[in-house]
Amino acid sequence: MVDPLTAARRLLGAQLEAGEAAGEVSATIVEVEAYGGPHDGPWPDPASHSFRGPNGRNVVMFGPAGRLYTYRSHGIHVCANVVCGPVGTAAAVLLRAAAIEEGVGLARARRGAAVRGRALARGPGNLCSALAITMDDYGTDLFDPSSRVRLRLGAAPAVADGPRVGVSQAADRAWRFWLADRPEVSAYRRSPRAPAHGTSD
């Protein structure tokens, strides 16, 4: 797993598990977005948190691949990324949506009784909520069996792609990927702060 585009495709169909014991909740990743790094790196990406170099929030993105990069969005939600790329080079894949396989009851208890099954982990904030991923999980090694959040890679079926959601920079880049024919995939919404279509990136 090296560049973010390859990593993004590879993560589709992978199993994400979260829980102290043998996986309280497990889910299949169905939608992701690739994010690059600084302007002078191999994948310059003005929409990435790492674009302006390492800082207190994004340091883990510059570390080894396979770690979890969590950040708080709009002061309310937590979003999760899988770090990729070699050490010293920032890149990550944002987990945007998943299909809950095991622990549906627990996920619904966390999200709310009225939430439809397909929407339990739809959207990056909702995904973390359903799996109880918090800022405490920042930097977690996703391939360590003793971690609270774990990842099991699989083979990816048919993949579709399109522009990323909600980014104001490089808004026309087709760096979002999802599994075709999946009801859990979230709807595309362009950022209101993004320039007119075709002008960005």
Next chain:
DNA sequence: GGTAAGATCAGC
């Protein structure tokens, strides 16, 4: 030490 912006979500 102040401030503005934000890889979101739910509710009207």
Next chain:
DNA sequence: CTGATCTTACCT
């Protein structure tokens, strides 16, 4: 479409 709610970065 709007508001909630807060962390961080980037000024001055």
